[in-house]
Structures are given as C-alpha cells and as structure tokens.
Amino acid sequence: MPSISPFIIYILRKGLFIVATFFAFLLVIFALPRAIPGNPVAALLAQIFQQAQANPDTVKAVYRKFMEEFGLYKPIHEQLFDFLSRLMAGDLGTSIAFYPRKVADLVASYLPWTLGLLIPAILVAWALGNLLGAWAAYRRRTRVDNALLPVFLVLSQVPYYWLAMILLYTLAVTARVFPVAGAYPPAMQPSFTPAFILAMLHHYTLPFLSIVIVAIGGWAIGMRVLVIYELRSDYVEYSELLGLSDKKILGYVFRNSILPQITGLALSMGTVMGGALITELVFSYPGTGYLLFRALSTLDYPLIQGTFIILVSTLLAANLIVDILYAYIDPRIRVSYVGD
Numbered sequence: 001m002p003s004i005s006p007f008i009i010y011i012l013r014k015g016l017f018i019v020a021t022f023f024a025f026l027l028v029i030f031a032l033p034r035a036i037p038g039n040p041v042a043a044l045l046a047q048i049f050q051q052a053q054a055n056p057d058t059v060k061a062v063y064r065k066f067m068e069e070f071g072l073y074k075p076i077h078e079q080l081f082d083f084l085s086r087l088m089a090g091d092l093g094t095s096i097a098f099y100p101r102k103v104a105d106l107v108a109s110y111l112p113w114t115l116g117l118l119i120p121a122i123l124v125a126w127a128l129g130n131l132l133g134a135w136a137a138y139r140r141r142t143r144v145d146n147a148l149l150p151v152f153l154v155l156s157q158v159p160y161y162w163l164a165m166i167l168l169y170t171l172a173v174t175a176r177v178f179p180v181a182g183a184y185p186p187a188m189q190p191s192f193t194p195a196f197i198l199a200m201l202h203h204y205t206l207p208f209l210s211i212v213i214v215a216i217g218g219w220a221i222g223m224r225v226l227v228i229y230e231l232r233s234d235y236v237e238y239s240e241l242l243g244l245s246d247k248k249i250l251g252y253v254f255r256n257s258i259l260p261q262i263t264g265l266a267l268s269m270g271t272v273m274g275g276a277l278i279t280e281l282v283f284s285y286p287g288t289g290y291l292l293f294r295a296l297s298t299l300d301y302p303l304i305q306g307t308f309i310i311l312v313s314t315l316l317a318a319n320l321i322v323d324i325l326y327a328y329i330d331p332r333i334r335v336s337y338v339g340d
Contacts, residue, residue, distance in 0.1 A: 010327050018316050025312045030083055033304045034076070040096045040299040041066045070096060070301070083305065092309065093302030097294060103306035107288060113183055114287035117204065118276060119269070121211040126265050128212075129219025134254050136220065137227035138246075152224070155217025161278035164210035168282055171206060179203050181284035207283045211276055219261065226257035266322045267315070 045063055067073050071082050086093060092103035136148040172180045184190065184200045230236065230253040239249045277289035284290070288307060295303035 007327060011324060014320060014323050018320050022312065022316055026084070026087070026309070029305050029308045029312070030080055033299065033301045036299060038299045040301055041070065041072060043298055044096055044099065066096075087309070092306035095300055095303045097298035097300040097303065103302050106291060106303065107306060107310060110286055110288050110291045113285065114280075114289065117207055117285065117287060118211070121208050122215065122265070122268050125212045125215035126219055126261070126268075129216040130223045130258065130261055132216065133220035133223030134227045134250070134257070137224040137231065138250055140228060148220070149224070152217045152220040155214055156221055158214050158217070160210060160214040160276070161282060163214055164207070164279050164282040167206050167210050178206050183286050207276070207279050207285050210279055222264070223257060223261060226260060227253055230257050263322050266318050269318055
C-alpha cells in the first residue's frame with residue numbers, strides 16, 4: 001500500500017486547523033455584537049420615527065415585526081443555529097441599518113473601493129520599502145544609511161490616521177489642492193468616462209498617500225535587518241573572495257532576504273477586505289472599513305457578522321496559502337511537521 005506524501009499530510013493537517021479556527025471565529029463573531037449593550041431594532045425605529053409623531057401602537061407593531069424577522073425574540077442558541085444554517089447556505093442575512101438590503105449586496109458595493117485603494121497602496125509600499133531597506137543595508141555605516149534609517153523609524157511609528165488628518169488639513173482644507181471627502185464628486189455618477197476617472201483619482205490621492213507613506217517605514221526596517229543578517233553570511237564572504245561584483249552579490253542577498261517579506265505581504269493582502277477603517281472615516285471613503293464602522297455604530301448584527309466573516313475568511317486563506325508555499329519551497333518544513 002503506497003504511503004501518503006508528507007506534503008499531502010501537511011496540507012491536510014493545516015486545512016483541518018484552518019477549518020477549526022474558522023468555526024471558533026464564527027462563535028466569537030456571533031457572540032461579540034450581542035455582548036454590546038443596546039437593541040439594533042430600537043435604534044432603527046428611532047431613526048425611522050425621529051421626525052414623525054407615530055402612533056405608539058404602530059411603533060410597537062413595527063418593532064415586533066422586525067424582532068421576529070431578525071429572530072431576536074428567539075433564545076440565543078436558536079439564533080446561533082439560524083446564523084450557522086444561513087451561513088452554510090451562503091446567506092449572510094439582511095442588514096438592519098440598511099433594511100431591506102442584503103449584507104452580501106452591501107459588501108459587494110463597498111468592497112471594490114477598498115480593494116482599489118488598499119491593494120495598490122500595499123504593493124507600492126512593499127516594493128519601495130524593500131528596495132529602500134536593501135539599499136540602506138548595503139550602504140550601512142554611510143551617509144545614505146544614516147539619513148534613511150531615522151526616516152524609516154519615524155514613518156514606522158507614525159499612526160496612519162494621524163498622517164491622514166495632517167494631509168487632509170494641509171492639502172485639502174488649507175491649500176485646497178485635493179477634495180476633502182468622498183471617492184468622487186457628489187454630482188457625478190460612477191462610470192468609465194475620462195472625466196469620472198480623473199475626478200476619482202483626484203479624490204484617491206490623499207487616502208493612497210496616507211497609507212503608502214506610513215507603510216514604507218515598516219517594510220524598509222524589516223528588509224534592512226534581513227539584508228544586514230545575510231551580508232554577514234559565509235556565502236557572501238566566499239563570493240567576495242571569488243571576485244563577484246557587488247551587484248551580483250546584492251542580488252543573491254536580496255533574493256534570500258525577500259521570503260519573510262513575501263509572507264508579510266500575503267498576510268497584509270489577507271486583511272484588505274476589512275478596509276483601512278480610520279483612513280476611510282477621515283476621508284469619508286466608501287470602503288468596507290467605513291461600512292464596518294456604520295455597522296458597529298448601529299449594532300447591525302448581520303452586517304457586523306457578514307463583514308467579519310469575509311475578513312476572517314480571507315485572512316485564514318492567506319495564512320494557508322503562505323504555509324503551503326513555504327512547505328513546497330522548503331521540504332524541511334513539511335517533514336518536521338509530519339515527524340511531530
């Protein structure tokens with residue numbers, strides 16, 4: 001009987017661990033919103049009837065209807081069963097705050113804005129940070145490194161929302177070079193016309209820069225440390241003795257140092273579904289972070305659950321992909337895992 005490949009065993013174990021972790025997260029996602037004091041249906045009715053003198057009987061009837069529709073009258077274990085049953089059927093439920101819109105439709109309408117903002121920002125910051133970090137490490141103990149390292153340290157410690165507010169105040173409110181809020185002018189409808197694309201890019205610039213500038217520092221510091229460690233390796237000294245060019249040696253060092261940074265990039269990509277919450281709030285950018293804030297502020301249970309489910313799913317998927325790639329690249333990982 002043929003034995004099972006260690007690689008297959010590794011993938012199966014990792015897959016089972018990811019599934020178990022996902023179901024544990026589902027319990028947390030279900031329980032935490034309900035632990036927050038407040039009633040989402042009461043908040044919705046207060047918003048609906050705040051400017052109208054409604055009949056108390058009408059309010060009570062509407063309240064009962066919503067409580068029954070969202071199953072909030074049921075015991076907590078029945079609510080959990082309904083939640084899991086709908087999720088297995090691919091139904092994330094109906095939003096309370098945006099009633100009667102479906103959670104999946106809401107996320108689908110906000111998600112493209114988040115992906116369009118975060119994916120390019122993460123990739124640009126990752127590429128620039130790694131290149132600058134490698135250059136600083138190669139020129140260590142020189143004026144280049146002495147000038148770049150303090151900049152990297154400052155950028156890595158700057159809160160991204162603080163930088164977002166500084167950019168908003170200086171370039172939008174004071175200088176009026178960029179728009180103050182939104183992803184496009186309110187008078188325009190989304191389309192693929194040149195006028196709309198230019199207007200969208202005009203609104204896009206400040207949120208993009210606020211994420212990229214801060215992220216460059218962290219990537220650069222990480223890459224600098226990794227490259228300096230590699231430059232002290234035996235193979236670098238041997239290559240220098242052989243007379244290899246500095247450019248060729250640095251190429252080898254860069255390739256050996258980039259793997260942990262690729263892991264960090266994959267994990268960063270796994271979080272993009274959650275959006276950049278504070279950045280989106282500062283610029284009123286219509287992404288999933290802004291949607292999640294609306295859900296939390298209105299205690300919209302289905303919307304909170306749906307948004308976090310998508311976020312956790314992508315993060316766990318990114319972890320699994322990274323683990324599989326590592327095991328494929330380095331056989332020692334899967335062999336040692338099977339041996340345990």
